Amino acid sequence: MRSLEELIDLDGKVVVVTGAGSGIGRGIAVGLAGLGAVVYGGDVDADGLRGTEAAAEEDGVAVHGVECDVAEEDSVEALFEAVAAGHGPPDVAFANAGISGPMGPVEELSTAQWHRVLAVNLDGAFFVARAAYRRMLPRRRGKIVLTSSTWGLRAAPDPGFTPYAASKGAITNLTRQLAIDMATNGVTVNAIAPGAFHTNIGDGFYDQQPDAVEALRQRTPRGRIATPEEAVGPAAFLASSASDHVNGHVLAVDGGYLAW
Ligand SMILES: NC(=O)c1ccc[n+]([C@@H]2O[C@H](COP(=O)([O-])OP(=O)(O)OC[C@H]3O[C@@H](n4cnc5c(N)ncnc54)[C@H](O)[C@@H]3O)[C@@H](O)[C@H]2O)c1
Known part of the structure; x- marks a missing residue:
């Protein structure tokens, strides 16, 4: 035993x-480094990466930052x-980078805006999963974790989230399909579906839209917005051998948001 x-x-x-x-990505990177992992963090934001490296150092551990744009497959290959x-x-690879994209009426959404959200959230997750898998294949083992969303399992409660919710719905089924494709070669694929986490997503949504944030808080049975550190436990579970037979699962980390 x-x-x-x-x-x-x-x-x-x-x-x-990534991200x-x-x-959430900083929380997972620093948290798993604290659990002894050798962590590489990829992000398009160099200053953000420096901040993550500094946060890790404060905890007495290290995160190796590498600039990477997940929407560009060459950049993702260079990261790996x-x-x-x-x-x-x-x-282990966490395909976590994501953007909320423009929020607004569908009729005002440009094709370029639509494509940008899909390029970062969906193409990016695929490029990361594929790059990781290519390098896991020879050893026939590995774990890939995508970041979906509660809004990848059901629609967002308010209008304006069409590209984001569509991309996250696609992540949910990408997780399941990759899990089938990769399992025969010893690689598992799962996802975390965060509920409301206080991060910098949406150009500071959590700091700048108190009414919308309060509505999310009230909709969440645990009655609060999560901190990035609260993603570390679920991430550690999915990254470790404790989850070896968990495959194709989307783990909601949402304080009960999806329970009703
Ligand atoms: N915060 C929430 O409430 C919430 C809820 C559900 C899902 N999520 C998902 O969690 C993930 C992390 O988001 P977050 O809330 O921590 O947001 P965040 O904005 O704080 O962090 C996202 C990070 O991704 C990076 N990034 C953006 N585009 C990139 C690109 N093209 N290449 C590489 N890096 C890029 C950003 O620079 C940033 O550092 C996203 O996939 C997001 O959709 C967040």
Whole structure:
């Protein structure tokens, strides 16, 4: 019988987290580094990455920041090459980078705005999952975790979220399909579906739209907005051997938002 420590042992595991320059990605990157993982954080925001490296240092651990635009497949491949050069193939990859995109009436949405949200949220997750899988294949083991959303499992309660909710719905089914495609080669694919987390998403939505944030809080049975650190436990579970037989699952981390 393995102990709990053995089940969630991440010591020396090579973990890649995109969107690591802020919010949930920073929380996961710093948190898993604190659990002993060798963490590489990819983000398009260099200053954000420096902030994450500093936050890790404050905790006495390290996160290796690598600039990367997940919407560009060459940039994603370069991220994984940097990881390989430093520490070899990844054990775990979190395809977490995402944007909320423009919120507004569908009739005012430009094609370019629509494509941009899908390019970052959906293409980006696919590029990260594929790049990780290519490097996991020779060893026939690995774990890939995508970031969906409660609004990838049902629609957002208010109008204006069409590209975002569509991209996250696609992430939910991308998770399931990749789980089928990759399982025969020893790689599992799951997703985290966050509810409301206080981050920098949506150009400071959580700091600038108190009424909308209050509505989300009230809609959440636990009655509060989560902090990025609260993603660490679920991330550690999905990254560790404790979840070895969990595959194609979308784990809501939402304080009960989806329970009703
Ligand atoms: N905060 C929430 O309430 C919430 C809810 C559900 C899902 N999510 C999802 O969680 C994930 C993380 O979001 P967050 O809330 O931490 O937001 P955030 O804005 O705080 O962090 C997102 C990070 O992704 C990076 N990023 C954006 N575009 C990128 C690109 N093209 N390439 C690389 N990095 C890029 C940003 O620079 C930023 O550092 C997203 O996928 C988001 O959709 C968040």
